[in-house]
Amino acid sequence: MLVKILFYIISLGIAGLALFTAMSKNIVRSVFALLGVMIGVACIYGILGSAYLAVIQIMIYVGGIMVLFIFAVMFTSKIEDINITNRSYGWIQALIISLAIFVMFAFIILYYPFEKASMLEHQSVERIGKVISAEYLPFLIAIAVILLVSLVGAITIARPKKE
Amino acid sequence: MLLSYLPEILTFAAGLLILFVFSVRRSSFDIITSVSFLTLLVLMVISVSGIVQPDASSRLFASSRFTEFFRIIIFVSLLFTFLFSNRSREISENTAPEYFLMLYLFFVAASFMVMAENLLSLYISMEILSLISYICVSFDFDRARSKEAGLKYAIYGAVASSIMLFGISYMYGTTGSLYYSEIAQKLQETGSLSEPVFLMNILVILMIFGGLFFKLSVFPFYAWSPDVYQGGPTPFVALLSVASKAAAIGALIKVVMIMFAADTNALTNGNIALILGIIAVLTMTLGNLMAINQNNLKRLLAYSSIAHAGYMIMALSAVDDTSVLAVKFYLVAYLVMNLGAFYCVQIVSDRTDSEDIENYYGLSSRNPYLAALFTVFLLSLTGIPPFFGFIGKFYLFAAIIHKGGGWYYALAIIGVINSAISLYYYARIIRAMYLLNGNDEPFVFDSVRKYTIGFLGVLAVLFGVWFSPVLRFVEYFHTVLR
Numbered sequence: 001m002l003v004k005i006l007f008y009i010i011s012l013g014i015a016g017l018a019l020f021t022a023m024s025k026n027i028v029r030s031v032f033a034l035l036g037v038m039i040g041v042a043c044i045y046g047i048l049g050s051a052y053l054a055v056i057q058i059m060i061y062v063g064g065i066m067v068l069f070i071f072a073v074m075f076t077s078k079i080e081d082i083n084i085t086n087r088s089y090g091w092i093q094a095l096i097i098s099l100a101i102f103v104m105f106a107f108i109i110l111y112y113p114f115e116k117a118s119m120l121e122h123q124s125v126e127r128i129g130k131v132i133s134a135e136y137l138p139f140l141i142a143i144a145v146i147l148l149v150s151l152v153g154a155i156t157i158a159r160p161k162k163e
Numbered sequence: 164m165l166l167s168y169l170p171e172i173l174t175f176a177a178g179l180l181i182l183f184v185f186s187v188r189r190s191s192f193d194i195i196t197s198v199s200f201l202t203l204l205v206l207m208v209i210s211v212s213g214i215v216q217p218d219a220s221s222r223l224f225a226s227s228r229f230t231e232f233f234r235i236i237i238f239v240s241l242l243f244t245f246l247f248s249n250r251s252r253e254i255s256e257n258t259a260p261e262y263f264l265m266l267y268l269f270f271v272a273a274s275f276m277v278m279a280e281n282l283l284s285l286y287i288s289m290e291i292l293s294l295i296s297y298i299c300v301s302f303d304f305d306r307a308r309s310k311e312a313g314l315k316y317a318i319y320g321a322v323a324s325s326i327m328l329f330g331i332s333y334m335y336g337t338t339g340s341l342y343y344s345e346i347a348q349k350l351q352e353t354g355s356l357s358e359p360v361f362l363m364n365i366l367v368i369l370m371i372f373g374g375l376f377f378k379l380s381v382f383p384f385y386a387w388s389p390d391v392y393q394g395g396p397t398p399f400v401a402l403l404s405v406a407s408k409a410a411a412i413g414a415l416i417k418v419v420m421i422m423f424a425a426d427t428n429a430l431t432n433g434n435i436a437l438i439l440g441i442i443a444v445l446t447m448t449l450g451n452l453m454a455i456n457q458n459n460l461k462r463l464l465a466y467s468s469i470a471h472a473g474y475m476i477m478a479l480s481a482v483d484d485t486s487v488l489a490v491k492f493y494l495v496a497y498l499v500m501n502l503g504a505f506y507c508v509q510i511v512s513d514r515t516d517s518e519d520i521e522n523y524y525g526l527s528s529r530n531p532y533l534a535a536l537f538t539v540f541l542l543s544l545t546g547i548p549p550f551f552g553f554i555g556k557f558y559l560f561a562a563i564i565h566k567g568g569g570w571y572y573a574l575a576i577i578g579v580i581n582s583a584i585s586l587y588y589y590a591r592i593i594r595a596m597y598l599l600n601g602n603d604e605p606f607v608f609d610s611v612r613k614y615t616i617g618f619l620g621v622l623a624v625l626f627g628v629w630f631s632p633v634l635r636f637v638e639y640f641h642t643v644l645r
Contacts, residue, residue, distance in 0.1 A: 108366065111359035114336065138223050142275075142287045145175070149268055149291060152182070153298035156261045157313075 007047050014040035031073050035066045052125050167218035167226045170210035170234060171271045177202050178267025185260035192256045196249035199263045200242060203270075207238040222342060224278040232640035233277040233413040236494055237270050237406045243502050244402040246615050252513045253303040253396035262302060266402070269295050273406055277413035280421075282331045282341045282371070285414055286324070289374060292410065293320045296403060300395035312394025319387040323377030330370025337363060343421040350423070365434060368423065372438070375418070378411035379472045380465075382445040389457075392465035397512065400461065401505035404468040405498050412475055412494070416487055419479065439480035440574055446473030447581040454588045460508045460518045463588060464501075467544060470585060471497055477578055478559040481566040484641075489562035492637045496543070496555030499626070503540035503619040507533060510608050510616070523592060524601030532613070533606065534596045536620040541589040543623045546582050550627040556582065 017036040024030045038061040045054035132140065165172070181202070185195050209215065210231070217226045244266060248254055254262055272291035279285035297320065301313025335341055338349035350364070377384035392400045423435045450470030457463035475493055478486045508518055510533060515522045527534040543552035563575045626633050 104362075104366065108359055108363045112337065112363050113360070115339065136223070136283075138284065139287055142284075142291065145268065145271070146287075146291055146294060149265070149294050149298070152261055152264060153294070156258055157298065157301060157304075 003047060007044070010040050010043050010047070014044070028073055031066070031069050034069070035062065038062050038066060052128060167215060167221075168224070169215050170206055171274050173206050173209065174203070174267050175271050177206065178264045178271075181267070182260045182264040185263075192250055192259055195259045195263060196245055199267075200245045203238065203242060203245065203267070207235070207242070210234055210238070221280070223281050223284045224275055225280045226278050228640045228642045229417075230274070230277045230413070232491060232637070233409055234274050235640075236409045236498060237273045240402055240406040240409070240498055240502060241266055241270055243506075243615065243619075244398050246611060247398040247401070247506050247509060248396075249611070250609070251396060251398055251509070252516070253306075253309070254398070255304065258302065258304075262299065265295050265299050266399075269299075269402070269406070273410035276410045277417070279414060279417070280343055282334060282343070282346075285418070286328060286331060286374070289327075289378065289411075289414070290324060292378070292407065293324065296320075296407060299399045300391055300403075302399065303394075303396045306394075308394040309396065310394075312391045315394075316387055316391045319384065320377065323384050324374050326370050327374025327377075330367050330373065333363070333367045334371065337367065343418065347422050365438075368435070369438065371418065372415070372442075375411050375415045376442070379408055379415070379476070380469050381472050381476060382442050382449065385446065385450070385469045388469060389453075389462045389465040392468075393459055393461045393518070397461065397505060397509035401502050401509070404464070404505065405501055408468070408472055409494050409498075412472075412479070412490060416479065416490065419482060420487065423482075436480050436482050437570075439476055439482070440570065443473050443477035443480055444574065444577050446470070446476060447578060448473075451581050451584040451588075454585070457588070458520050460520060460523070460592065461505075461512075462518075463592075464504055464508065467585065467588070468501060470581060471501070471544070473581070474556065474559055474578060477574055478562045480574065481562050481571065483562075483566060485565050486562040488637060488641055489558040491641070492558045492634065493555040495633055495637065496551045496626070499619055499622045500540045500543040500550075500552050503536065503616060503623060504544060506612070506616050506619070507537040507540060510612055511606075514606065514608070520592065520595050521601070523595045524599040525603065526596040526601070526606065528603060529601070530606040530608075532617075533608070536616055537596065538593050539620050539623050541592055543627070545586045545589045547586075548627075549624065551623045551625075551630070552627075554627060554630045554633075 014037050017033045017040065020033040021030045021037060024033060038057065042054045042057040042062065045051075045057055181195070181199055185198075215226075215231075217228060217231065245263070248259075248262065248266075269292065272288050272295060275288035276285060276292055279288055297313050297317040300316050301310050303309035331341070334346065338346045340346055340349060373384065376382065377387075380388040392404070395403070419435060419439070447470050450466045450468075450473055454463050454466035454470065457466060475490050475497075478489045478493070480486075511522055511526070512518045526537075539550065543550035546552045546556040560575050560578060563571045563578070
């Protein structure tokens with residue numbers, strides 16, 4: 001019961017913060033609201049019994065991506081003076097489309113006969129590590145290629161031009 | 164087992180080696196291009212020589228004759244790209260080694276995309292391909308438009324691939340597997356057609372298609388392509404319009420034929436065909452109608468390539484063996500004529516720094532050779548009889564009509580009407596070249612390009628009348644499943 005209440009509180013918090021992220025006029029506030037969303041999602045993972053995902057979520061999104069976001073915002077000069085907002089642009093259409101998508105997903109999720117997965121089976125970090133380094137080994141290599149491509153690309157694009 | 168991935172592994176290594184060698188020792192564009200070209204040629208010979216045997220034992224990436232076909236298509240279009248990237252106005256000599264590394268990795272990613280047998284491996288190889296495309300599109304550093312194109316492409320791509328990833332996660336949630344064949348099995352077992360199950364499946368299928376449709380620039384996700392094609396360096400854009408689409412259609416064929424094959428289950432049977440058919444109609448019509456008003460030839464070719472993706476999807480909507488064969492045949496024709504058309508545009512814009520149609524006025528008197536070849540490619544793209552494009556389109560329509568049924572006849576009629584519309588805007592370019600007067604100074608370009616484009620032109624005519632070798636080639640590589 002307590003877990004259920006906690007779940008609803010966190011979900012509401014995520015929804016509210018997500019709305020704030022989209023609606024806020026101040027980009028710095030948006031970024032911090034997004035940070036809250038990420039932490040909230042990590043909490044949901046924790047409540048659902050997937051400690052591994054929760055940790056990964058904190059490490060990658062909160063620790064990595066958000067810090068990157070904050071740095072990018074902070075380093076961009078005068079960004080606080082710019083009013084970036086979603087509110088002025090076609091919010092009725094946006095509302096209709098998002099509501100339609102929401103209703104569709106809600107209907108499907110509520111009525112789809114999902115099979116219940118046993119929670120304990122998936123959360124062992126040891127098992128995940130074994131799968132990644134055996135069955136899904138090609139993906140590890142592929143991620144190395146992604147890193148190579150992005151490094152070379154970033155350096156090439158950002159390199160100062162020769163006069 | 165690794166031997167079956169030999170072309171990819173060697174290409175990857177060769178790309179790194181080229182980057183390393185030419186970063187340490189700066190060389191001229193000509194040398195870098197020739198080395199890269201010859202290396203890739205050797206790699207292509209190795210990959211078709213029979214050393215590399217298809218291997219279907221891997222469950223993540225399995226190679227077969229089907230994937231070998233796409234390997235060759237990508238190899239060939241890359242070879243042409245190398246020739247036309249050389250001394251291109253849009254690619255600086257300083258960044259040539261990085262550029263060629265990207266092209267080598269492009270092959271690796273595109274080839275793995277077709278080989279994918281698992282939704283996650285499809286997604287990851289598609290992401291690598293997209294990442295390379297974003298970078299290469301912004302390689303024309305001196306122009307703001309190129310950066311804009313790269314950024315737009317990246318944003319559109321992020322949306323499309325996140326939709327696809329969301330779909331994949333639902334697919335995993337509902338079937339408990341990411342392997343195409345296991346999903347097919349699971350879908351077959353889902354006997355009851357309750358409404359939520361049906362809706363969920365359609366939604367998931369649409370979302371998974373979303374990512375592939377983005378790579379193919381097909382209806383809901385086509386809006387990026389005119390801007391990207393206009394802004395990006397022309398040789399790479401030509402590659403994008405052929406090899407990237409080839410990889411996407413290869414992956415799409417596999418997804419459709421293995422995961423949702425027509426007889427798999429009552430759930431997807433018919434619906435996949437319907438979805439693909441509707442998408443094809445919208446794509447063809449929008450692409451052709453929007454191409455009419457374009458004055459920038461790269462934008463025009465972008466819309467035309469959207470329409471051509473539509474024709475291929477149209478044939479694929481028959482979801483049978485004949486249609487897959489037709490699509491593969493069409494890919495060969497599309498490679499020849501689309502690369503040719505893009506390279507004609509590149510040759511002119513390298514001189515005039517603009518792709519506007521005004522630059523083509525009177526081209527027939529300034530350079531009859533180029534004008535004649537461009538005409539051949541354009542007529543071939545329209546699908547006029549003696550050219551390769553006609554035979555390609557003939558097979559596409561034949562596949563649809565072979566399938567039969569009112570819906571397919573309607574599709575074929577819409578396709579034919581669209582071909583007629585496309586004649587208008589292709590003919591407009593031909594009119595500009597032959598009937599309108601521009602400045603009269605003669606127009607010359609270097610001989611490598613001259614012979615390359617001449618070669619493509621000869622193929623476009625020759626295979627239009629003598630297409631049985633192409634047919635044999637396509638049939639040799641014709642297996643969809645393992």
